[in-house]
Amino acid sequence: MTFREAVRDDVPAIVRLLADDPLGSTRESPGDELPEPYWTAFDAIDKDPNNAIIVAEIDGRIAGSLQLTYIPGLTYTGGERAQIEGVRVASEHRGRGVGQALIEWVIEQARARGCRVVQLTTDRQRPNAIRFYQKMGFRPSHMGMKYPLIEK
Numbered sequence: 001m002t003f004r005e006a007v008r009d010d011v012p013a014i015v016r017l018l019a020d021d022p023l024g025s026t027r028e029s030p031g032d033e034l035p036e037p038y039w040t041a042f043d044a045i046d047k048d049p050n051n052a053i054i055v056a057e058i059d060g061r062i063a064g065s066l067q068l069t070y071i072p073g074l075t076y077t078g079g080e081r082a083q084i085e086g087v088r089v090a091s092e093h094r095g096r097g098v099g100q101a102l103i104e105w106v107i108e109q110a111r112a113r114g115c116r117v118v119q120l121t122t123d124r125q126r127p128n129a130i131r132f133y134q135k136m137g138f139r140p141s142h143m144g145m146k147y148p149l150i151e152k
Helices: 008-019 036-047 098-113 127-135
Strands: 002-005 051-058 061-071 081-089 117-120
Touching (some): 002 098, 008 051, 008 061, 008 081, 036 051, 098 117, 098 127
Antiparallel strands (some): 051 061, 061 081
């Protein structure tokens, strides 16, 4: 398994991963021709030095992905934090250590960069993901809230 930053050609495979679960299937639009907002979003992430889409590859195929964002802040004595979002593992690779290896790799990247904390959110409707992150050492320390600006 290898880890790398995604390139534009990876976007369709990443969108398929994002759509391959009960929650993602209601909000993503995979297909032969992706809607333009996916491309615009990828280009913005790709240009931002504090953002990256990371993919895990097995035998040249994308087995998992996530978005990693570095957030500067005044808290933690002006320390930077690493935010993990959109973690997905291809269904055929779930339960085989891909997610754990991907998260561990990201934690090491954040540590090497000097981040003070790694944080993530997961939907309460994902009890398996919650158990997974807690097993890895993440603790439910805050209550996340969202204010939807669009209706699906």
